Amino acid sequence: MDLHATIDGLSFQEKKVLLALQELGGRAGISDLAGHADLDQSTIMRAVLALSEHGLMGVREKKSSKAAILPEGLEYAHDGLPERKMLVTLASSGPEAVNEVAAHANLSEERNQIALVWLKRKGWAEFTKRDEKTVLAMTESGSEALSQKSADEKLLDLLAAQARNVDELSADMKEPLRTLVERKLVKVEEETWRELELSDLGNQALKLGIKLVEEVSELSHELLTSGRWREAKFRRYDVVAPVTPAHPGKVHPQQQVIDELREILLEMGFVEIKSNMVESEFWNFDALFQAQDHPAREIHDSLSLSKPERTKLPSPALVKRVAAAHERGVAGSTGWGYKFSVDISQRPILCSQTTAATVRYLASHPEPPVKVFCIDRVYRHEKIDYKHLAEFYQAEGIVMDPKLTLRDMLGYLKQIMLKLGFSKIRFRPGYFPYTEPSVEADVYFPEKREWLEVLGAGMFRPELLHPLGVKHPVLAWGIGFSRLAMIRLGIEDIRNLFNNDLEWLRTRRMI
Numbered sequence: 001m002d003l004h005a006t007i008d009g010l011s012f013q014e015k016k017v018l019l020a021l022q023e024l025g026g027r028a029g030i031s032d033l034a035g036h037a038d039l040d041q042s043t044i045m046r047a048v049l050a051l052s053e054h055g056l057m058g059v060r061e062k063k064s065s066k067a068a069i070l071p072e073g074l075e076y077a078h079d080g081l082p083e084r085k086m087l088v089t090l091a092s093s094g095p096e097a098v099n100e101v102a103a104h105a106n107l108s109e110e111r112n113q114i115a116l117v118w119l120k121r122k123g124w125a126e127f128t129k130r131d132e133k134t135v136l137a138m139t140e141s142g143s144e145a146l147s148q149k150s151a152d153e154k155l156l157d158l159l160a161a162q163a164r165n166v167d168e169l170s171a172d173m174k175e176p177l178r179t180l181v182e183r184k185l186v187k188v189e190e191e192t193w194r195e196l197e198l199s200d201l202g203n204q205a206l207k208l209g210i211k212l213v214e215e216v217s218e219l220s221h222e223l224l225t226s227g228r229w230r231e232a233k234f235r236r237y238d239v240v241a242p243v244t245p246a247h248p249g250k251v252h253p254q255q256q257v258i259d260e261l262r263e264i265l266l267e268m269g270f271v272e273i274k275s276n277m278v279e280s281e282f283w284n285f286d287a288l289f290q291a292q293d294h295p296a297r298e299i300h301d302s303l304s305l306s307k308p309e310r311t312k313l314p315s316p317a318l319v320k321r322v323a324a325a326h327e328r329g330v331a332g333s334t335g336w337g338y339k340f341s342v343d344i345s346q347r348p349i350l351c352s353q354t355t356a357a358t359v360r361y362l363a364s365h366p367e368p369p370v371k372v373f374c375i376d377r378v379y380r381h382e383k384i385d386y387k388h389l390a391e392f393y394q395a396e397g398i399v400m401d402p403k404l405t406l407r408d409m410l411g412y413l414k415q416i417m418l419k420l421g422f423s424k425i426r427f428r429p430g431y432f433p434y435t436e437p438s439v440e441a442d443v444y445f446p447e448k449r450e451w452l453e454v455l456g457a458g459m460f461r462p463e464l465l466h467p468l469g470v471k472h473p474v475l476a477w478g479i480g481f482s483r484l485a486m487i488r489l490g491i492e493d494i495r496n497l498f499n500n501d502l503e504w505l506r507t508r509r510m511i
Helices: 003-010 013-024 030-037 040-051 071-079 080-095 099-104 111-122 142-143 151-161 171-181 202-208 222-225 253-267 316-327 355-364 405-421 463-470 482-488 492-497 502-508
Strands: 027-029 056-071 127-131 131-138 186-198 277-278 348-349 370-379 393-400 425-432 435-445 452-459 474-479
Touching: 003 142, 003 151, 003 435, 013 030, 013 186, 013 202, 013 222, 013 348, 027 030, 027 171, 027 316, 027 405, 030 040, 030 393, 056 071, 056 151, 071 151, 080 111, 080 131, 099 131, 111 127, 111 348, 111 474, 142 482, 151 171, 151 186, 171 186, 186 202, 222 277, 222 474, 253 277, 253 370, 253 393, 355 393, 355 463, 355 474, 355 482, 393 405, 393 482, 405 425, 405 435, 405 452, 435 463
Parallel strands: none
Antiparallel strands: 027 186, 056 186, 127 131, 277 348, 370 393, 393 474, 425 435, 435 452, 452 474
């Protein structure tokens, strides 16, 4: 280690602190050093940190507990504890009913209760029944207490004069201290005392000689015009010195994944649409050819609303075609075979699937080309745990064009997954109520060495398309967005997707 280079690299304040500590005998507290060096404590601490890193100075910490009296305790120290006042009253009046003793003691109702409790706890008085009255009578301990103060009273007097270090209190004062803290008459605070001491290396540096030369940290206009910059000593900057971390505003990690997926889909030519927070059962279920008595429509899955009582349905002709598909079927199917209810269709719910948005869009755009996606929140009656939330994001899209096939859809899905950074993708047959054929896609996750399911897809069934007036094939896919986000953010608990812990938000990166 080049000690001369170390000394040369010290700032003006660091040299001043080192010299001041030498003048104080090589050992001093922070406040003493600040006064001697004529520097504020924050400047001293910055200098001490740098000098400690160079090994020129050491810092010793000593923690202590200080007992200090609180305002109510100070009042009792001057006027006497409530139980002391009631004991004196009891001594002059003799045994009598509790309410009469309380009245003679001239205490507030709250302090009467305090006095009675502590008279009993200290054993100064006892309660007896006499003629159906509760009578308060002084005990032998109470008689003795009249002529001398109790330990807690003595401690109150001591602390009223000055706060005391707990370690300096005698052993017989420790229990009274706990009692006074319990009564909130005294508080005990932890204090940290720091002592600075020159190290052997620091003494060596001082022997080599340290000169105090005022340093310039900024090249000003006055220095340039006057020419004094030629003689000025410029402060050397340490570009690797530790600094306070800067945490600028940033997008929430989950939103970063949403933005990434949105950008990929927009680059692929998709157009974004939005879903409604409140949706009718018609668009959320009926238009998807989901039976009105399907379990998913019950309260345990979807969330119904009491207001508004009814939603507005599309044209009566469209409702009639959807009803016919449910009751009798279309395109060769037999339907569900029940009486379709318009009242059920009008019931409002919190949107439980973003497919409602894509189908609503499809109904108003029955002619190709259609290529849209939706990323939005949906709501379900779920028991919240590490895998389930009642409110979460879904991402899905549709593509309509003549002569589209399942192979086209697999191409779209593979491209999306590749852009998201998953190089290994596999497809397998699946089942969904409103698509046929249907597939599910898994991606390989190297960190876990396993395949994870991330999306489902298929071609919309004729029972869904015919009532909407759509005559061309429609590819539909939905990404398990929450699982995708968890993979990208490296988390195991879905609840962390809505994490508001600042440290987590500052350090989380996508993988």
